[in-house]
Amino acid sequence: MQDFENIQSLWQSHSVELKISSGEMLDQAKKEVNAIRTKSLLNIGGMLLSFIAISAALIYFEFDAWTTNLGIGIIVLAVAIYTFLLYREHRLISRNDFTEHPGAFLAKLHEYQLSRFNLYNKLYWFYVAAISIGFVLFFFETLHNLGLWTQLSILIFTVLWMVFCATILRRAFMKKEKERIDLLIEKFERISAQFQEQA
Known part of the structure; x- marks a missing residue:
């Protein structure tokens, strides 16, 4: 036990201060911001393709039942609203030049x-509800011509898939996204502090 305490005290007394220049930190932050911007654009592109399809x-x-057209219309409207919200978020991080104004960025x-946070907590449930209602209305006509077991399989798969996306996938994505943005915020706070020290 004495050896462990000696090692621990030696380790604590030998702390190394890691100094990263503001330029290096800015380069790292630039890569991360570009990755977030690219991912944001890919999300918007995917939603636009879904909207078009x-x-x-x-x-x-041509569908016989009015419920099918209404269901598809609700899905199109939900995708359009969500795409607009994603675009609005993208503008938040793409409008400012963070190399000139780190504080504003x-x-x-x-x-x-x-x-x-709002998009994945509050607005996400609006999106899921709208898509679910749209699919229910769409399935009235589509599933009518299929056998009972096929209908049940499609409905069960759809419900399970939506539950999986709304719980496990959404939580994992939110956690990863939060960690990434928190790290980026921390870097920009350090960069701003270093610029203020140099001024």
């Missing part, structure tokens, strides 16, 4: 973090 189904296919980053 679902809208094309509404325009080019830090404020926008805090706003982006809060917006992401």
Whole structure:
């Protein structure tokens, strides 16, 4: 036990201060911001493709039941609203040049973090509810022509998939996103502090 305490006291007395220059930290932050911007653009692109594909189904296919058209219309509207919200978030982190104004960018980053939290906590449930209602209305006509076991399998799979996305996937994504943005905010706070010290 004495040896352990000696090692621990030696370790504590031998602390190494890691100094990273503001330029190196800014380069790291620049890579992370570009990665977030790229991911944001890919999300928006995916949602736009979904919007176009679902809208094309509404325009080019003829359905007998009005519920099918209403269901697809609700899904298209939900995807359009969510895409707009993603675009609005993207503008928060893409409008400012963080190399010139790290303080202003830090404020926008805090706003982006809060917006992401709202998107994945409050607005996500609106999106899931709208998509679910749209699918229920869509399934009235579509599932009518299929056998009972096929209908049940499709309905069970759809419900399980939505529950999986709303719980496990959403939580994992939120945790990863929060850690990433928290780290980026911490870096920009350090950069701002170093710029203030140099001034």
